Amino acid sequence: MKTGFVSAIVAAGLAFTAAAVPSAVCQRATSPVKVDGVLDEEVWRLAKPLSPMRDLEGGKSEFGADIRMAYDDTFLYLSATLPAKTLRATLTKRDSVIYHDDDFEVFIDPSATGRNYLELEINQLNTVWDLFLTAPYGRPFNEALHDWDIKGLRTAVTLQGTLNDGEGDDTSWTVEIAWPWESITGHSSLPRRGSPPPPGTVMRMNFSRVDHVDGVERNTVWAPTRLKTIHAPEHWGRVRISANPVGTPERPDPTVGLWVHGNDASVTAKSVGAWADAGVTTLIVDGSPDGIARVSKLGKAAGMRTVAWFWTLNRPGDREALAHPQWYATSAQGKSCHDPTNRPFVSYYQFLCPSNPEVREHLKRKALEIAAIPEVDALQMDYIRMPDVVLPKALWPKYGLDMSTILPQFDFCYCAGCKARFGREPKATDADWTEWRLNSVAHAANFVADAVRAAGKPCGAAVFPTPRMSAEMVRQDWSRFKLDFAFPMDYASFYGEGCAWILSCVSEARKAVDGNFPIFPGLYLHDFTPAELEAALPRILDANPEGFCLFAHDGLTPERRAALRRVMLKAKAKEPNRPPR
Numbered sequence: 077m078k079t080g081f082v083s084a085i086v087a088a089g090l091a092f093t094a095a096a097v098p099s100a101v102c103q104r105a106t107s108p109v110k111v112d113g114v115l116d117e118e119v120w121r122l123a124k125p126l127s128p129m130r131d132l133e134g135g136k137s138e139f140g141a142d143i144r145m146a147y148d149d150t151f152l153y154l155s156a157t158l159p160a161k162t163l164r165a166t167l168t169k170r171d172s173v174i175y176h177d178d179d180f181e182v183f184i185d186p187s188a189t190g191r192n193y194l195e196l197e198i199n200q201l202n203t204v205w206d207l208f209l210t211a212p213y214g215r216p217f218n219e220a221l222h223d224w225d226i227k228g229l230r231t232a233v234t235l236q237g238t239l240n241d242g243e244g245d246d247t248s249w250t251v252e253i254a255w256p257w258e259s260i261t262g263h264s265s266l267p268r269r270g271s272p273p274p275p276g277t278v279m280r281m282n283f284s285r286v287d288h289v290d291g292v293e294r295n296t297v298w299a300p301t302r303l304k305t306i307h308a309p310e311h312w313g314r315v316r317i318s319a320n321p322v323g324t325p326e327r328p329d330p331t332v333g334l335w336v337h338g339n340d341a342s343v344t345a346k347s348v349g350a351w352a353d354a355g356v357t358t359l360i361v362d363g364s365p366d367g368i369a370r371v372s373k374l375g376k377a378a379g380m381r382t383v384a385w386f387w388t389l390n391r392p393g394d395r396e397a398l399a400h401p402q403w404y405a406t407s408a409q410g411k412s413c414h415d416p417t418n419r420p421f422v423s424y425y426q427f428l429c430p431s432n433p434e435v436r437e438h439l440k441r442k443a444l445e446i447a448a449i450p451e452v453d454a455l456q457m458d459y460i461r462m463p464d465v466v467l468p469k470a471l472w473p474k475y476g477l478d479m480s481t482i483l484p485q486f487d488f489c490y491c492a493g494c495k496a497r498f499g500r501e502p503k504a505t506d507a508d509w510t511e512w513r514l515n516s517v518a519h520a521a522n523f524v525a526d527a528v529r530a531a532g533k534p535c536g537a538a539v540f541p542t543p544r545m546s547a548e549m550v551r552q553d554w555s556r557f558k559l560d561f562a563f564p565m566d567y568a569s570f571y572g573e574g575c576a577w578i579l580s581c582v583s584e585a586r587k588a589v590d591g592n593f594p595i596f597p598g599l600y601l602h603d604f605t606p607a608e609l610e611a612a613l614p615r616i617l618d619a620n621p622e623g624f625c626l627f628a629h630d631g632l633t634p635e636r637r638a639a640l641r642r643v644m645l646k647a648k649a650k651e652p653n654r655p656p657r
């Protein structure tokens with residue numbers, strides 16, 4: 077990485093990965109675990125503790141726990157150290173209502189379907205209540221099977237203090253659990269029933285502690301449901317099974333982005349859930365602020381990151397901009413994009429001048445409005461470029477154009493402001509004039525990106541396939557952009573190309589940005605049959621392990637979704653672990 081904006085990227089990268097739904101990786105135990113309530117095994121030293129617990133609403137809680145997990149061929153191992161000033165417990169009969177005492181609770185939805193999940197509650201006397209739920213309480217098909225038992229379950233509790241002395245001078249209690257896979261995957265729709273799920277599998281899990289304070293029951297959980305109940309598996313944390321030995325650093329999961337039209341009413345919690353199950357990690361949402369907020373909210377509920385799609389220099393129907401004709405980009409023929417009879421190619425091409433200071437301030441205000449939507453994690457600038465000086469060749473016949481030389485009616489921005497700032501009458505063939513315009517687009521991009529970052533959110537851009545092509549085609553040399561990420565639109569059919577071309581674009585773009593920010597190549601879904609998609613994605617991940625994006629949600633048919641799911645399951649299961657690049 078180049079110095080300069082490294083720290084900003086690191087900070088922004090953290091923000092980009094922050095999701096409302098917590099996640100964890102469960103790694104393989106390499107030495108035996110003796111279930112005695114004493115956490116002196118190597119496994120417990122090496123396993124990473126889960127992220128801090130919260131109250132059910134997601135707020136801070138005065139109670140917490142150090143929870144860790146690992147597994148082997150027979151058991152899922154769990155340990156919890158629970159700080160407690162007063163140890164107290166009375167229930168000694170299995171399957172009592174254990175949360176009437178202070179307790180520790182584990183929830184597992186092995187198939188991540190919200191159905192057929194398991195619950196285990198344990199108190200300080202090591203009394204357990206284990207039950208099987210067909211669906212959450214209060215929802216259709218709910219049955220809670222209280223006399224169901226986890227066969228072969230081993231639990232142990234140790235106390236760091238004195239039980240029931242009421243002194244308030246206790247320290248903590250410790251729980252150690254070996255939960256046979258037989259009772260977890262035996263009931264699920266996962267392959268390898270009765271064994272650990274295949275590496276890469278994501279189960280939904282939650283952990284809870286109940287404490288009674290002055291007669292009031294207090295719930296502290298790992299994954300806040302933001303409901304009155306923990307029985308909402310769709311809000312539980314994601315636990316990925318890893319083939320790596322406990323303590324191995326894990327490569328972050330690849331980003332799988334999906335462009336979504338936020339105002340499409342057919343996008344529901346169900347569709348978003350299906351995308352998440354197929355491996356989509358990030359929604360890139362277009363539309364009105366309301367549409368962006370609605371779909372982003374669905375994405376957050378499914379544990380995804382959300383990126384709002386911001387139309388930058390092309391602002392069709394922007395009333396505030398339309399009231400300022402001098403803000404608009406002007407062609408080499410002196411005609412302005414403000415004039416409806418002079419818009420290049422399509423009527424929605426309403427490009428603003430990138431070097432106009434008022435335009436930059438206007439874009440900053442508009443970007444910050446979108447970035448302020450609470451459910452939005454990051455912003456993606458779209459159309460951060462000039463109109464197409466050169467269209468992709470496959471599109472020339474559509475417009476009846478030969479664009480092998482620069483056509484003045486498509487060459488922008490020759491507005492009075494740009495000419496004045498450039499300092500002399502420009503000529504289309506002058507290299508320094510081209511250079512000046514490349515910089516003016518880059519400066520506009522960086523001006524907006526800086527403002528969004530200052531507001532605490534990362535900012536990236538959807539760009540043309542490589543900085544070199546973008547510079548030639550739309551005056552967008554995005555290697556000069558200071559971004560947190562870029563989505564190069566490698567839409568092969570637009571260029572009359574295929575997968576090999578995508579891979580060469582990826583390689584060229586990676587070189588050009590030189591590690592300054594990650595790229596997530598964008599694929600046009602209609603370019604691929606499901607089988608072609610299944611063949612192409614692993615090659616793209618090999619070339620760019622950070623991930624990729626898919627355009628757009630209406631192209632993600634059930635067949636392509638199934639192909640994606642298989643690819644991502646395999647990608648995450650790859651062993652041994654590759655170090656991050």
Ligand SMILES: [Zn+2]
Pocket residue numbers: 404405406429430431432489490491492493494495
């Ligand atoms: Zn201009």
